[in-house]
Amino acid sequence: MRPTSFPKDKLKVLLLENVHPSAVKMFKNSGYSDIEIHSGSLSEKELMDKISKVHILGIRSKTLLTDNILKKAEKLLAVGAFCIGTNQIDMKSATREGIAVFNSPFSNTRSVAELVIGLSIILMRRITEKNEGAHKGLWLKESSGCFEVRGKTLGIIGYGHIGSQVSVLAESMGMKVIFYDVASKLSLGNATPCRSMDELLKNSDIVSLHVPGNNETKNLINYSRLKKMKKGAILINLSRGDVMDVKAVKEALISKQIGGLGVDVFPEEPQSNKDIFSSPLQNLPNVILTPHIGGSTMEAQEAIGLDVAEKLISFTETGSSNGSLTVPEISLPLLNNAHRILHIHHNVPGVLSQVNGVLSKMKVNILGQYLQTNREIGYVVLDIDKKSSSKAMGELKKVKNTIRTRDLY
Numbered sequence: 001m002r003p004t005s006f007p008k009d010k011l012k013v014l015l016l017e018n019v020h021p022s023a024v025k026m027f028k029n030s031g032y033s034d035i036e037i038h039s040g041s042l043s044e045k046e047l048m049d050k051i052s053k054v055h056i057l058g059i060r061s062k063t064l065l066t067d068n069i070l071k072k073a074e075k076l077l078a079v080g081a082f083c084i085g086t087n088q089i090d091m092k093s094a095t096r097e098g099i100a101v102f103n104s105p106f107s108n109t110r111s112v113a114e115l116v117i118g119l120s121i122i123l124m125r126r127i128t129e130k131n132e133g134a135h136k137g138l139w140l141k142e143s144s145g146c147f148e149v150r151g152k153t154l155g156i157i158g159y160g161h162i163g164s165q166v167s168v169l170a171e172s173m174g175m176k177v178i179f180y181d182v183a184s185k186l187s188l189g190n191a192t193p194c195r196s197m198d199e200l201l202k203n204s205d206i207v208s209l210h211v212p213g214n215n216e217t218k219n220l221i222n223y224s225r226l227k228k229m230k231k232g233a234i235l236i237n238l239s240r241g242d243v244m245d246v247k248a249v250k251e252a253l254i255s256k257q258i259g260g261l262g263v264d265v266f267p268e269e270p271q272s273n274k275d276i277f278s279s280p281l282q283n284l285p286n287v288i289l290t291p292h293i294g295g296s297t298m299e300a301q302e303a304i305g306l307d308v309a310e311k312l313i314s315f316t317e318t319g320s321s322n323g324s325l326t327v328p329e330i331s332l333p334l335l336n337n338a339h340r341i342l343h344i345h346h347n348v349p350g351v352l353s354q355v356n357g358v359l360s361k362m363k364v365n366i367l368g369q370y371l372q373t374n375r376e377i378g379y380v381v382l383d384i385d386k387k388s389s390s391k392a393m394g395e396l397k398k399v400k401n402t403i404r405t406r407d408l409y
Contacts, residue, residue, distance in 0.1 A: 008032050016041055020302050024305075054076055055077050056079075062088070078101070081104075083103065089101060091325065095374070097403070098327065100315050102308055110165060113166045115290075120236065123236075125146045128288060150173060151174060152175055152206060154175045154177050155203065155204030157210065159193075160185075163208070167189065178194050179192070179200070180196065202228055205233055211239050223245065226249065231256075234258065234259060250281055264293060317408075321379060342382075343382065344378070345378050345380070351401050358396060359392060364385065365387075368383035369381070393405060
């Protein structure tokens with residue numbers, strides 16, 4: 001535990017949406033005591049009322065951080081998204097305001113991959129219909145239309161961290177794995193890359209989607225591509241809700257162009273467990289719909305809690321921005337006999353020259369200087385001699401194009 005210029009017990013931490021206790025414990029063990037916890041998300045108005053006093057904010061997928069909220073976050077140093085995605089955060093606004101945003105893109109990889117394998121088995125065996133029949137008193141003991149996954153071809157669209165993990169698990173079960181990605185990726189095991197998505201769709205018994213949500217992937221699976229799939233193939237989507245044309249998928253199920261569907265993400269999702277969920281995909285045979293729980297295992301949530309909390313604490317106490325999606329990433333050593341000042345500024349020519357000019361004019365001895373930029377902002381960390389002028393902070397705040405400065409220790 002390193003003392004900071006601003007006492008840790010004065011730093012307000014706000015954690016929403018049942019952030020895992022592992023994160024709370026890590027904050028407390030690191031000396032943070034002003035921690036406010038909420039089990040659910042807050043509305044824009046509720047969060048705007050609170051945000052002006054918050055230094056560290058932790059959210060999951062339901063809390064929307066809009067430009068209006070972030071503009072009022074005068075004291076906010078960092079946001080932790082205790083999940084994979086950051087679609088709920090206005091990232092342009094966070095970058096412009098110099099607020100560091102961290103997430104945990106890999107901690108629930110295994111949980112999602114296991115669910116893909118589980119859905120594959122259940123859908124290939126048509127367990128949904130057997131289960132429903134048994135509950136109704138029907139004894140549907142037959143093998144017609146039911147298959148092993150062993151020897152079948154799994155097509156993975158998007159061969160990133162989750163897609164490649166699915167690949168490894170599938171191969172261990174005797175499946176043949178093919179994949180398609182817009183970027184060149186190293187195959188794991190015996191997985192084979194496809195030259196096109198059409199090639200993958202044509203040859204796959206099961207197609208699993210693992211792509212980001214953006215303009216390029218919206219309705220990636222549409223009428224045209226569904227017709228190119230093997231008749232009776234299984235489709236699984238645990239990526240983003242808008243990568244499938246839901247109406248087209250429903251028609252493909254009804255016409256038996258595809259033989260089963262597993263979906264964990266939807267174009268429109270309830271904000272809380274109290275809200276009603278509705279989808280055109282409900283009440284169709286051999287369809288499994290789950291409420292965005294791909295990464296919702298106790299193991300994954302604990303790992304996410306530890307990962308994001310560690311990044312937030314590191315940034316708050318050392319200035320290291322490793323894993324930040326807004327403030328440029330810098331990995332920093334610790335200097336015991338120095339003052340550390342953080343300076344975030346608009347990325348325009350001449351700012352660093354001004355910073356160095358201010359310190360030179362004040363005869364401040366620089367022991368270490370670290371700079372990284374992105375298209376929007378620059379982040380410079382200054383380690384200066386403890387004997388140097390205490391007025392340095394005040395002068396650095398006056399530098400043109402400064403967004404934020406912080407006297408760390």
